[in-house]
Amino acid sequence: MRQILLVAPILIPLAACAITALLWQRPEVQRRIGVAAAALLFLSTLALLAEVVTGGMVVGQMGNWPAPFGITLVVDPLSAAMLVITGLMALAVAVYAMGPGAAERDRAGFQPLFHALVMGVAGAFSTGDLFNLYVWFEVMLIASFGLLVLDRTREQLDGGLRYVMLNLVGTTFFLLAVGLVYGLTGTLNLADLARVAPQVENQGALAAAAVLLLISFGAKAAVFPLFNWLPAAYHTASMPVAAIFAALLTKVGVYAIIRVFTLVFAHDQALFGPIIGVVAMLTMVVGVLGAAAHYDVRRILSFHIISQIGYMLVGVALMTPLALAGAVLYIVHHIVVKANLFLVAGAMQKVGGSFALAKLGGLWATRPLLGLMFLIPALSLAGIPPLSGFWGKLVVIRSGFEAEAWLLASVALAVGLLTLYSMVKIWNEAFWKAAPAEAAAHQPAPGEWGRMQRFATFAPIVALCAVTLTIGLWTEPFAAFSLAAAEALLDREAYIAAVLGTAPVQLAEAVR
């Protein structure tokens, strides 16, 4: 059962991708299968999480080939949490994608591409093998490119080109780094790497390879100065696509940094901690400045993704249990909130007629509930208590203080104020300002949407708001889990033992 749950997050979207591709001419059926598969995925990841919480790490050797020779799938608490959140996001976006515009999207191939993307993400979160991680990066990249240019407008093709070019190069660096690491260690299995890496003779070469890995993961995570692909592309995507991108794509990069730099290169933390810390700071600041400089809802939200990647990296920079717990808490919170904001932005555009703040207005008077559903994720993003973002911020800053990383913690605090500023900017313009004269014409009559479309648009938003509130008000289980996940990340011996067995060296010797 544990083994089935382990592979289910990859197999379910794979099956959904294949089936929906076969039903290319039947968008209606595709859509139903898509939602069912996403729901199934969510349930299976929940079961997997329960398994990890009660029975510890779940490890599976694919094809029964022993580690480190075959490919290992490993789900520890962090992976399990990331998988659950992937399942939740897949479900929320799959439902949202049944809303307005579904027919055109599905005819253009949304469903197979969407599930392929989810498969890539799930694979990346569950693999215990460096090269296999690269494969999932590729799956994600190609699927996300297809999703990005779904509408095939000139704007999308232009953004898609920038997206795919920069990401391809970044992913190529990943492959190059994998080769270098393999050359130095003779292994690709992460647990085995963790075992061998400290013994490598030429630590300088290994560190160089690690920096190249950091660069490729950083490019995927959209850190400064490698984030340009994100603001160039995200605002062109259709809203369900932008939402799933915002939720998952960059976080895979962050996850990869956390995984590899806590597990494999932890012995060189004295080198990487400061590098990642500086990158985190610059990412926070430049990202939030971008958000403060823009007046289009999608662009503001896109730059905030970047800014908050910086917060998540603080955990890896400091590498204390509390700091890593903060990273875990922050990632989980951020994914829910960020995706939700894109979903809300889509709804705002539907009722207000635009994404541009200058053309929006008056929504608080006409759509108070939409306003509330904007406020919950927006204020949470800005770290206003008692919403989920506050706790993430609290832990990140406290861990910074405890590690005496004063500058890092102060920057994180100050960036919070600018985040609040740009969220309030959206609120003031879109909700409070009187509606501009030309905007009135866009507003559809309340009864214009079908019941199904209303449900598809608002049910995911309400559900994600509920998640945000739950994390905010009933924090203890989430905090306890994050701490446990952090402890598991720092307990390398347990990870190695779980993957390689108690006597990995003898095993390798015996084979010879």
Add this chain to the structure above:
Amino acid sequence: MSIAPSLALGLPLGLGLAGAIAATMMKRGVAQAGAAVAALAFLLYLLAAPGVTETTDLRFGFWSVPSLGVVGGLRLDGLSLVFVLLITGIGALVLLYASRYLKGDTRLPRLVTLLLIFMVAMLGAVTADDVVTLFVFWELTSLASFFLVAYDHEKPGARKAALQALLVTGGGGLALLAGLILVAMAAGTTSLSGIIAAREAVLAHPAAIPAMLLVVLGCFTKSAQFPFQFWLPNAMAAPTPVSAYLHSATMVKLGIYLLARLNPVYQHEAFWQELLTTAGLLTTAVGAIYALRESDLKRVLAWTTVTALGSLTMLIGLAPALSATAAVTFLLVHALYKAALFLVAGIVDHETGTRDAAALGGLRRAMPLTALAAVLAALSMAGLPPFVGFVAKEIIYEAKLATGGAAGLFASIGFLVNAAMVAIAGLLSWRLFFGPLRPTPATPHDPPKSMLAGPILLAGLGLLAGAAPSLVGAWLVDGAVAAMLGAPAAVPLKLWHGFTPVLALSAATIALGLLLLLAWGRLMPRLRRASAFDRFDTARLYDRALAGLVAWAEGTTRLVQHGSLRGYMQVLLLVAALGPLAVLVARGGLDLPEAAPLDFRALAFLPIALGAIAAAVARGTLAAVMATGLVGFGTALVFLTFGAPDVALTQFTVEVLLIVILATVLIRLPVRARDVRTGRQRTVDAAVAGALGLSVALVLLAVLAAPFDPRLGEWFGAESVPGGHGRNVVNVILVDFRALDTLGEIAVLAIAAFSVIALLRASGRGARVGS
């Protein structure tokens, strides 16, 4: 006997929240219902009051986050009791007042909801016994204030004021958060009572001074201390009941509350005392001067509130028990008379259609009951006997005179500020209601009872408390003073102190104040015209900082996200070139493998080199893509010559697919047939590419110089036939040992095919491009 702590501490919050939710669904009587909720909460606290003395308190824990060390919990002690009674009592009267003041306004239910949420947040903040809980509620009050200030949110001015208040108090909130985290770390607990008990540890912490400064900064922004005072008068964009409740009686005192709460920790630190007294004194002076420059009743009142907040801060910093007693007494007095005066100003505005003090006068006949409330409150404000304001002012003078060397300075500034307050009190009572009647836009008359109840009751309480100060002392002040000082310290409150220097000072204050009042008509316009006050207004700093920030953000963003793919790529490649190389060199990892003899296989590298050079010199985009294809082709050749034809085939396939997709996208874009880069740009590009090549080569050589651990390959070779039943090791690796990789790669190809098909289809139809 007292009621259960859960009822006293938990129920008011629950009631408030329930009321806030219910208010969104009610059509009629919503403000009255809100007033009832607040009154009920007031009653609950009143019932709890007997259990709260100088040495006893009530505690109620309902929420905690043990994993993060957040202990949670609520606590009602003497200091909290003063605040909760003010919050709920004034809250009830303000809501009752609002029921009439905003009658017929469709936004009334939303206002009531927000006011009740605000009330809950305030109650939570002043009863929290945990710094995190305190902060949660603290920020909620800022947020509620944001929404309430922008009640007329379609007006740009209201939005601007709301944003200003939010950014100033929110920014201070961040400082507060940092300070509280540091203090809690030093004390080893987030519990406020625990922090006070761990006073020594808090003060001994290396970051004790920054932590204190950060907390004080948070308190100063919230309580509008100089230089953050400017947001408070601007917040007068809110409707009058909101101004009366949030921006004079309760929220702006939250900073004062926290200073008082933490006073037991810091009270003997000279820095704390100097900081609070200096900032407080400056704030009183700024408030008094700016109050004399205004004629809008609400702005006048807002500036006098700034003065009062300054006095409170100063009194907390003045250390001895006497000043603590003065602070608590003045806090009560100020809340009573200032809320009353705000409500009176609202009535005048509501009934006459203007709130310009210069245009009003002689309203006594038209609105006698309003005049009565105004006069009672103003007398208390001016500090005349037998009002409680007099008691407070006497103690303040005593406290000031009791301080050491700076007593003269404190007393003389205090004297001038108090005279200004007397003048303003006269303005709000004498000038408004007596003298000749001036014409107003609307015909004035007394408002209905629901609007009069608040001001008359509040002003009357001032009279009552003044008449029996010792009662107030035993009842409310002593408990709060004990909390402020960390130990009971009874200083009796007396109406009559005998013929002392303080009494003479009081008399002189009143005399000067009356002179100022007579001169107000000429003084006010002159002060307003004096541009020096505008030039030194810290609001300008805020405006400039905000504009500068936005300009900085826009400049940085233009610089970083410039829109040129070529530039982005250069950055990515340069980082990838310099990062690994720098680490390799810094770590002394440079190394060269032993040279191997050349053989024919080296020829396979020829197309790679050719392709690379061709790509660099190619003038057409498509040609460059093809040239890079040649590099891939050459790589496949390398695989081929090293005995891996199947790998070569895979490489070839992927390469072709990528080129097809890229070419498709390129064709769909407005393709530039020729390279438009300048010669210099081409040189830069070549240099970047060359740097990357050099870097990768050096790292690769270092890797090749290291001994290779072949155990994976050996194992694959050994297991291929017995385990994988295949004689081609690469095949067995692909389809068996590492089948999952292959599955992923198949998926990549399939997805790439979807994308290509979809793209080509769309181009065939020409659909939507350029739309």
